[in-house]
Amino acid sequence: MKGQSFYHAHFDGSIGEYCPIFFKNLILTILTLGIYSAWAATENRKYFLSHLEIASRRYFYHGTGLELLIGRLKAMGILLIVALAYVLLFITFPKLLDDTFLLRDYLYLSFFSPCSLL
Numbered sequence: 001m002k003g004q005s006f007y008h009a010h011f012d013g014s015i016g017e018y019c020p021i022f023f024k025n026l027i028l029t030i031l032t033l034g035i036y037s038a039w040a041a042t043e044n045r046k047y048f049l050s051h052l053e054i055a056s057r058r059y060f061y062h063g064t065g066l067e068l069l070i071g072r073l074k075a076m077g078i079l080l081i082v083a084l085a086y087v088l089l090f091i092t093f094p095k096l097l098d099d100t101f102l103l104r105d106y107l108y109l110s111f112f113s114p115c116s117l118l
Contacts, residue, residue, distance in 0.1 A: 013051035021047055038072060039065030 025040035045061040052059050 007055035010053045011048075011051055012053070013047065018047060035069070036065075038069035041065075042068055 021043055025036070025043060028036040029040050042061070042063055042065040045063070049059040049061045
């Protein structure tokens with residue numbers, strides 16, 4: 001198409017270089033019960049981006065495993081707060097639970113029943 005420019009992408013990594021990284025990350029993630037997965041993701045990103053070239057430019061990943069772990073912990077904390085608020089709401093007001101199930105059943109039947117397709 002006229003006016004569009006396309007860039008050539010080139011990846012110069014090899015499976016021989018990546019295999020030791022992969023197996024080290026796998027073993028350490030299993031041994032630490034998943035805690036090392038943040039550092040493993042960082043190493044994977046660093047490897048793949050450092051071997052990627054688009055439009056004659058190299059890319060690099062500057063994040064750290066600790067930053068990724070802190071971000072994951074923050075996200076889990078927010079989800080935990082929302083889940084606890086939801087549980088406390090229905091412990092405090094059990095009548096809402098009955099009304100919620102009625103609303104859920106109504107929405108399910110109205111959107112997914114064969115009669116709604118007619």
